[in-house]
Structure formats: structure tokens, C-alpha cells
Amino acid sequence: MKDVAEHANVSISTVSYVLNDSGPVAPERRNRVLDAIRVLNYSPNESARSLKRRSASTIAMVVPDLTNQFFAMVTEGVQKAASAVNVLVVLVVPDAIETPEEHYAKLLRSQRVDGVIYLSGTGSMPETIYEMARSGPVVLVDEQIPGRDLPSVVCDSRRGAREVATHVLDQGHRRLAVIGGPPALWTAQQRLAGYREAFAGAGLDPDSVPVFNGDYRQESGGEAAAKILQLPEDERPTALLCANDLMAIGAIEHLRTNGLRVPEDVSIVGFDDLPISALLTPRLTSVRQPARDMGYRAAKALFDLMEGKDVEAADQLPAVVQIRDSVVPPGR
Structure with a gap:
């Protein structure tokens, strides 16, 4: 102007x-x-004009599903930042949409959204969202997607995974197994890399530790635990490192159903530190991600882009290990 x-x-x-x-x-x-x-x-710039005169802009928040409390808390953070500047948040849940790609395209073609905060559940991005990123603001949260040069707000998952695995190793565990997340997801890759760094640091061959991949849902944790119980008894792990809390909860349920005790027979750790984790019996050792802060900062970054400002390529928040009762020395 x-x-x-x-x-x-x-x-x-x-x-x-x-x-x-x-x-x-x-x-x-x-x-x-x-x-x-x-x-x-x-x-x-309609987005910037709306923000400056505090009239309603609209952004889309894309999350895989809302059964995972972590996703819901990220969304709460986005909503908190948006409400402060009178921005409407349209929630898009791909798992609840029969044809999500067409839904994204409809949103963008109708110009109903001024920006997108994208939390991937697959490790990829719909082409329609990427097309918008070429002309409009898109911010990733809890994710980085190879080949997509987009600003992101993430947690230091690798360091958190390394530190929680080190805690398990310090308790004397050497027969371990990992229940990992979807292999294509950046977060799952980072957590597995952190575990493997801890194994190597303790003198273990990282390739000797079996990995059973789930999909971050509770059911997949139980399914992975079922596969682990099929191992010969003298090869069964004394500790499981789960890439999120929901899978840890699923694994605990399956182990108990089959007569095993946690942590006396099998120690377990999770990741995310959902509110329910401190209420379980035993209380779950986990890695805390600042979910609401991640959502809030992703929204602030999106609003800066909408106003034509520069933002960090990757805003990384710390992960903090929460040591509780679900890990004890093997054979206690």
C-alpha cells in the first residue's frame, strides 16, 4: 500500500x-x-488485512484424528493463539473424511482458508496443501516432510528418546524391544534414532534390538506386544520402549491379559506424556512434549507468514523425560 x-x-x-x-x-x-x-x-494480502483490523480470517488445522490426546492438545494451543486475534479455526480430520484430498481441494478452491497448520499422520502431504504452500502460508507441527521446504514447529524427539532409553539401560536392562511409530513419519524416525544412539552408547548393537512398528494408536501397541510374546521365553525383552503413550497403554493391557506384570516382569516407557500417563498403575515413565506450546507457536508462525514476516525454518522445543514407576531393574 x-x-x-x-x-x-x-x-x-x-x-x-x-x-x-x-x-x-x-x-x-x-x-x-x-x-x-x-x-x-x-x-x-487479505490475511494480513484481516489480522490488522481484527476481523475474522480463517485457517485450517489438519490433524490425523482426535482420539490421541496429544493431537487434541496441539489443537488447543492453535485455538488459543487464534482466538487472541479473532481468527476462525476450521478443524480437518482426514480419518473422518471419505475423500480427504477432495475436501482439501474444495477448501482451497473456495478460498475459505487463509493458511494451514498441518500435522501429518502419514509422513506425506496432500498435493493440494503443497500447492497452497506455493502461494499461501502453511506451517507443519510435530513433523518435517522430506522434499517440502516448509516452516515447522517440532519437539526434540531424538534427544528425548535417547534420554529415556538411557534411563532404561541405567536400570540394568539389556534385553530390549522397541514398539515404534509408522516408519514413514519423521517423529517415528527421530525417536528410533534416539533409542539406537542410547543402545550404542551402552555397548549394545542397535541392530540386535527388535523393532515392532505400530501406528501410534492404542490397538497397535497391543498387537506389537502380542508379537513380542511369541518370542522364545529366554529372548523376550525385559523392557519395552514405546514411541508414544497410547501404544504403551495398549502393550500394558495385552501383557496383563496374558499374565505378565508391569513393571515386575516387563518395564515399559512411552512418549508424549499424555495427562492419563501419570494416572495409570503403574504411573508411566514417558517423554513430555509441550503439545499446547507447539500448537500455539505454530499458529503464531502462521500469522507472521500471513502478515509477510519471516519465520524460523524449524522452531524446536525441548523434550523432558518424566521418570515414574513403570521402569524397575530386571528381575526385581
Whole structure:
């Protein structure tokens, strides 16, 4: 608007009056402003205009599902930041949509959203969302997607996984197994890498530790535990490292159903530190991710992009190990 005002030799407020039809402007001045807009190929940033005048913009928050408390807490953080600037959040849950790709396309074609916060459940991004990223703001949260150069807000999952695995090893466990997340997901890759670094640091061959992949849902933790129980008894792990709390809960349920005690027979750790984790019996040792802060900061980054500001390529928050009762020395 400043460039248009200078080119037309008028004030910025005059340009605003013309654009918004919100005030009297002499015909000769209006024509100069319109000519300047054409010459400069000026296109108003509707998102920034909405933010500055505190009228409603709309953003989309894409989460895999809401059965996972972690996703819900990230969404709460987004909503908190959005409500402070009068921005409407449209929640998109791909698992609840029969044709999510078409749904994304409809949202973007109808120009109902000014930006997108994307939390992947697959490790990939719909092409329609990526197309929007070429012309509009998109921020990833709890994820980085190879080949997609987009700003992200993440947690230091690798370090958190390394530290919680080190705690398990310090208790004397050497027969271990990992219940990992979906292999294509960046978060699952980071956590597995952190576990393996801890194994190597303790003198264990990381390749000797079996990995059973789940999908971050509780049921898949139970399914992985069932496979682990099929191992010969002298090869069964004394400790399980689970890539999230829901899978840890599923594993605990399956082990108990089959007569094993946690932590006396098998120690277990999770990741995310959901509110329920401290209420379990035993209380679950886990790695805390600041979920609400991640959502809040992702929204703030998106709003900065909407106003044309630069943002960090990757905003990384710390992960903190929460030591509780689900890990004891083997054979106690």
C-alpha cells in the first residue's frame, strides 16, 4: 500500500479508502490509485488485512484424528493463539473424511482458508496443501516432510528418546524391544534414532534390538506386544520402549491379559506424556512434549507468514523425560 501511495502521490489512507470503499475519495485521486495498482500489479494480502483490523480470517488445522490426546492438545494451543486475534479455526480430520484430498481441494478452491497448520499422520502431504504452500502460508507441527521446504514447529524427539532409553539401560536392562511409530513419519524416525544412539552408547548393537512398528494408536501397541510374546521365553525383552503413550497403554493391557506384570516382569516407557500417563498403575515413565506450546507457536508462525514476516525454518522445543514407576531393574 505504501508503494501504491507513493506511485499515485496520495496518502496510504487514501489507498485504503479506495481498496475498502470505506471513505470519500475525489474521482481524479481514485483513478490515480487504480492506475498505480495496475502498474504495480498490487494484490492486497487479505490475511494480513484481516489480522490488522481484527476481523475474522480463517485457517485450517489438519490433524490425523482426535482420539490421541496429544493431537487434541496441539489443537488447543492453535485455538488459543487464534482466538487472541479473532481468527476462525476450521478443524480437518482426514480419518473422518471419505475423500480427504477432495475436501482439501474444495477448501482451497473456495478460498475459505487463509493458511494451514498441518500435522501429518502419514509422513506425506496432500498435493493440494503443497500447492497452497506455493502461494499461501502453511506451517507443519510435530513433523518435517522430506522434499517440502516448509516452516515447522517440532519437539526434540531424538534427544528425548535417547534420554529415556538411557534411563532404561541405567536400570540394568539389556534385553530390549522397541514398539515404534509408522516408519514413514519423521517423529517415528527421530525417536528410533534416539533409542539406537542410547543402545550404542551402552555397548549394545542397535541392530540386535527388535523393532515392532505400530501406528501410534492404542490397538497397535497391543498387537506389537502380542508379537513380542511369541518370542522364545529366554529372548523376550525385559523392557519395552514405546514411541508414544497410547501404544504403551495398549502393550500394558495385552501383557496383563496374558499374565505378565508391569513393571515386575516387563518395564515399559512411552512418549508424549499424555495427562492419563501419570494416572495409570503403574504411573508411566514417558517423554513430555509441550503439545499446547507447539500448537500455539505454530499458529503464531502462521500469522507472521500471513502478515509477510519471516519465520524460523524449524522452531524446536525441548523434550523432558518424566521418570515414574513403570521402569524397575530386571528381575526385581
